[in-house]
Amino acid sequence: MSLLRWRTRAALVLTLVFAVLGTSTALAHEGRDVGDYNFVVGFINEPAVEGMLNGVSLRVTSLIVEEEDHSDHDAGMDMGDGMAMSGDIDLVSHGGVFVDELAAGASYEFMFNHDYENLTVPFHAHPIETQGSIMVGHEGADVAEVVVEIHENGFQPAMVMIKAGTTVKFENHMSEATVVMSGPLGDAAPADIAPTPANVVLGITTLQVEVTHVASSVAQVMDLKEAWNSPGQYKSEFIPTSPGAYNFRFFGEIDGQVVDESFESSNTTFDEVTPANEIQFPVQLAAPREIENAARGALDAATTAGTDASDASDSASTATLLGIVALILGLLGLVMGGLAFQRSGKKA
Template structure:
């Protein structure tokens, strides 16, 4: 009986921990009160990996009623920051999930990212920045760890070598084709030169014969008796 009671107590404790655990821990999202509203921010797909399509996840609810706040995709702008690089992204409402907004993003570098939101929510100005470095949500991880059988990064040198070899073959083929073209042009020029030379000799011979015929003395005819 006591064993059964201990099992029930342990089960109840586990359920209680799950229910009261902060959403930032349970969902790997950061939860923050912003005036009258609650913002929950993180990656749309957790964990986030380099090279994989993902997106910002922004959920806004009313603090008092817990109701989702809709229609903010045109009222709030979003910016993604990585190191010294910034990029504006367009928020859109998630289909059939009121109060939930996202913006498409494919992170190409691993590390910490910052999401900044500027605009108006319910007539109140907001300017909030959420940074994965603060631990509220996870940064981006390299995808190599889950690639199989060969990680793309490890396979990159072989791919580069293959591309280099292909480029060398293509360059050699182009060089051969160019040399063949030059050889054909050279032969054509040589043949043309021979033909022109022959025509010049023929024309010269004709001129010489014409000159000889035109310069020969005429024999006067004797008068008839």
């Protein structure tokens, strides 16, 4: 690879890094291996906001690159030429190349062998939502190991240039655990820098998702449809009408492999749904859910008032009836008295 190409690539990556940092929103997805596949799960749009069209996003890739185990990461990799090689290495999925959870003070090492030559490997960490990139080329320091420190405010350094064969050691310098993994931080990298990986799994029609709003335990099964403009991404659109954590349970099968896997939003996985009024301006509106609750309360009050009113009218009509009866009895008494007087008069 020529120096020029290397520089072009570096420029592209810098552009991406700044574009992502510039938006400064915490875009989080959870990546996990499910059988022979890797699932990357999250909301279609993050941050997810209550009352706005969103949905379940699932990206499925098949596992052809061994992760975590650096002893045999040559296995299964085809030494192609030039650009074609990037197709075999999953640089875009969360954890497509490596992923590790680091306790406070712990470290993780990954050796970038010649398969990574001329590639730029983006990486990021949760829940600090920071990212960096490793460029593997012919230039760079001639050392066996390069250290990347993980701090609350990001990676140090965030941009690493190494030669093939160098081990990168990630050190957690924070007081909390973190997850460091390959892949860009956001949902999707620009197409010019991250072409559709060769190992995406297309045309799955045998998976469904059960969406649960955790706090209320309200659940619904939805169909997953492959996004027409994003091969290997499966979506199920819905409008989250309550804030908080959601659980996505994928079930069915892929190519005969049974799938039943749950993903729940949290600060180390994918975003929870934010109440809408947090981002409303200038007037914060009541959420439809609050209006509905208020309406339900008013309806209850009206029903109670109605019952009271009919109770009152019941007792009122009872009183009227008693009054009429008393009146009739009174009249009857007068008539009897009159008759008795007449009779006594005739006798006299």
